[in-house]
Amino acid sequence: MNSYKLVSREYKEQDTIIEINSAGKPVFIGEGYCTIIAGPCAVESREAYIELACFLKSAGVHILRGGLFKPRTSPYSFKGLGEQGVSIMAEVRKITGLPVISEIMDIRDLDKLYDDIDILQIGSRNMQNFTLLEELGKIDKPVLLKRGLSATIEEWLLAAEYILNGGNSKIILCERGIRTFEPYTRNTVDIGAVPIIKNLSHLPIIVDPSHATGKWKMVAPVARAALAAGADGIMVEVHQDPDKALSDGKQSLTPQNFVTMYEQLTKIAGIAEKKMQY
Numbered sequence: 606m607n608s609y610k611l612v613s614r615e616y617k618e619q620d621t622i623i624e625i626n627s628a629g630k631p632v633f634i635g636e637g638y639c640t641i642i643a644g645p646c647a648v649e650s651r652e653a654y655i656e657l658a659c660f661l662k663s664a665g666v667h668i669l670r671g672g673l674f675k676p677r678t679s680p681y682s683f684k685g686l687g688e689q690g691v692s693i694m695a696e697v698r699k700i701t702g703l704p705v706i707s708e709i710m711d712i713r714d715l716d717k718l719y720d721d722i723d724i725l726q727i728g729s730r731n732m733q734n735f736t737l738l739e740e741l742g743k744i745d746k747p748v749l750l751k752r753g754l755s756a757t758i759e760e761w762l763l764a765a766e767y768i769l770n771g772g773n774s775k776i777i778l779c780e781r782g783i784r785t786f787e788p789y790t791r792n793t794v795d796i797g798a799v800p801i802i803k804n805l806s807h808l809p810i811i812v813d814p815s816h817a818t819g820k821w822k823m824v825a826p827v828a829r830a831a832l833a834a835g836a837d838g839i840m841v842e843v844h845q846d847p848d849k850a851l852s853d854g855k856q857s858l859t860p861q862n863f864v865t866m867y868e869q870l871t872k873i874a875g876i877a878e879k880k881m882q883y
């Protein structure tokens with residue numbers, strides 16, 4: 606008997622497919638679909654974000670990411686535009702018609718984010734913030750739950766169980782690498798987690814090859830591997846000028862590199878029998 610219940614395949618055999626239609630055209634995340642989420646690590650300015658978002662839309666992206674409240678290791682690093690950036694993401698959502706995702710670090714920010722952000726992200730460092738999980742369990746909005754820095758698959762599924770147990774079943778799991786003894790990459794990507802989750806749970810799973818590797822040159826190969834292993838999509842960081850990015854420049858793709866990767870992913874999605882949406 607597993608320690609989790611509601612997230613398990615035994616409890617619900619049918620795959621959970623999440624439909625997001627708050628922005629414009631509906632976007633689906635789950636089995637049978639390939640959903641591409643892209644954008645900068647952090648929203649840095651209105652002009653740059655609008656420009657990048659419009660480019661990403663034309664390149665075929667389905668959901669736009671943008672960090673506003675950034676969990677930074679050092680208190681002296683850029684922590685994001687915070688509340689000030691919410692209206693920028695709202696504007697970009699309106700211009701592009703694409704849903705937007707951003708991280709919620711503190712439940713006190715829920716009111717600021719609720720109306721304008723389509724998917725709330727729980728970052729790796731907060732995967733076991735049980736009060737945050739419980740509160741997001743009470744709302745009717747999709748939640749992307751990243752795997753904790755050193756969380757086992759069972760701990761990750763139990764974190765999702767907290768959200769589901771509160772009544773919110775719109776959960777997307779995101780593998781973003783775990784901490785191991787290997788220092789060459791920022792984290793060690795656990796591709797095996799994808800088929801394991803597909804087997805154990807009905808929830809969608811995507812992979813974040815940016816935080817998983819920390820190196821832009823590894824992003825496309827790991828994204829390809831993720832789709833080939835059965836992931837329902839990927840989330841990647843893109844920046845117009847990665848060398849000048851205020852956070853995570855080393856793992857950010859240039860727009861051109863993103864386009865190259867997208868072409869490759871389209872082919873792999875076809876082989877994996879996953880539909881690229883519009």
Ligand code: PEP
Pocket residue numbers: 646672676708727728729730751781816
């Ligand atoms: C992010 O996606 O912006 C992020 C901070 O990732 P993680 O929580 O996986 O480190």
Ligand code: MN
Pocket residue numbers: 646647816842852853
């Ligand atoms: Mn980042």
